[in-house]
Amino acid sequence: ATPAATMVGTAIGARNGVLFKGGDILERVHEVDTVVFDKTGTLTKGEMELTDVEVVGPAADGGTLKPERELTAEFVLEVAASAEHASEHPLAEAIVEGARDRGIEVEDPEAFENVPGQGVKATTRHGRVLVGNRKLLSEAGVDIEPAEDRMDTLEREGKTAMLVALADEAEEDSDGEPNYRLIGVVADADTVKESAKAAVSGLRERGLGVWLITGDNERTARAVAEEVGIDPDNVMADVLPEDKADAVDELQSDGDQAMMVGDGVNDAPALAAASVGCAIGSGTDVAIEAGDVTLLRDDPADVVKAIRISEATLRKIK
Ligand code: ADP
Ligand code: MG
Numbered sequence: 001a002t003p004a005a006t007m008v009g010t011a012i013g014a015r016n017g018v019l020f021k022g023g024d025i026l027e028r029v030h031e032v033d034t035v036v037f038d039k040t041g042t043l044t045k046g047e048m049e050l051t052d053v054e055v056v057g058p059a060a061d062g063g064t065l066k067p068e069r070e071l072t073a074e075f076v077l078e079v080a081a082s083a084e085h086a087s088e089h090p091l092a093e094a095i096v097e098g099a100r101d102r103g104i105e106v107e108d109p110e111a112f113e114n115v116p117g118q119g120v121k122a123t124t125r126h127g128r129v130l131v132g133n134r135k136l137l138s139e140a141g142v143d144i145e146p147a148e149d150r151m152d153t154l155e156r157e158g159k160t161a162m163l164v165a166l167a168d169e170a171e172e173d174s175d176g177e178p179n180y181r182l183i184g185v186v187a188d189a190d191t192v193k194e195s196a197k198a199a200v201s202g203l204r205e206r207g208l209g210v211w212l213i214t215g216d217n218e219r220t221a222r223a224v225a226e227e228v229g230i231d232p233d234n235v236m237a238d239v240l241p242e243d244k245a246d247a248v249d250e251l252q253s254d255g256d257q258a259m260m261v262g263d264g265v266n267d268a269p270a271l272a273a274a275s276v277g278c279a280i281g282s283g284t285d286v287a288i289e290a291g292d293v294t295l296l297r298d299d300p301a302d303v304v305k306a307i308r309i310s311e312a313t314l315r316k317i318k
Pocket of ligand 1: 039084091116117118119120132133161162213214217239240241
């Protein structure tokens, strides 16, 4: 584009809450043929709410907990919430808030470790705790099979289901690792942004491919994809934060130019890997830093606006 057209395009963008970082970005946006959306906080509001708490696991039927305590849903929630109290993840915040709403006093964990894209490990006054996805618990040697049916049902409802395991301080296996036992499942639900569906249909009408990428599981991801009109074959689920950039590279490997739209700290490498990185406004500074385009209004439909502005700008000079 000519410098004059670029200036006009950039100014129109700014007026509409679409910030292009430099003139050549408009041309790159124009060349995009695939748009990849992050799920949480991008297509969904990222405002999680605790929806389900259930007792599951071997201890549920007759087994005893140490110290002697009845295994109830309330106890599962208390354990999960005190582990998550140290985490800033939206999933964690919803669990803590949900516990407080139900009159549970949530204590700080004594020790805490965040496992990105998987969950948390913590030491609480009830013992060592794991809250997270299948991978986190399986790798810690927990038999998660008894929870599979419940997880499956919750995920088909589009919820993010998380497993909760507890190990008494005194219980260690022969390698000195905590002997975790599955005690329950908790689930959070998020709502899809009002304009997410319009954004997807606007892009598809323009002939663009639309993808969803998430660290969340396949079933939840597909439920959200279906709700917003993304083809279930275009869902990349269970993608660890560090693998999101590779997934974007892979999509671009046949010459496609991708625009990655994301909000979180986790998304910065993927934003950088894409031909155009698009940071959605309410996101973190890190994401905005890594983005070529920033959508100030936190509205996925502004992706279509960005593409329209680039089209108009480039049309002028042809
Ligand atoms: P997204 O890509 O949707 O932003 P993340 O990469 O942050 O998701 O997390 C991927 C998955 O790891 C979550 O869906 C959840 O199952 C698990 N997880 C991550 N953080 C936590 C947490 N603090 N507590 C429980 N589970 C978590
Ligand atoms: Mg995210």
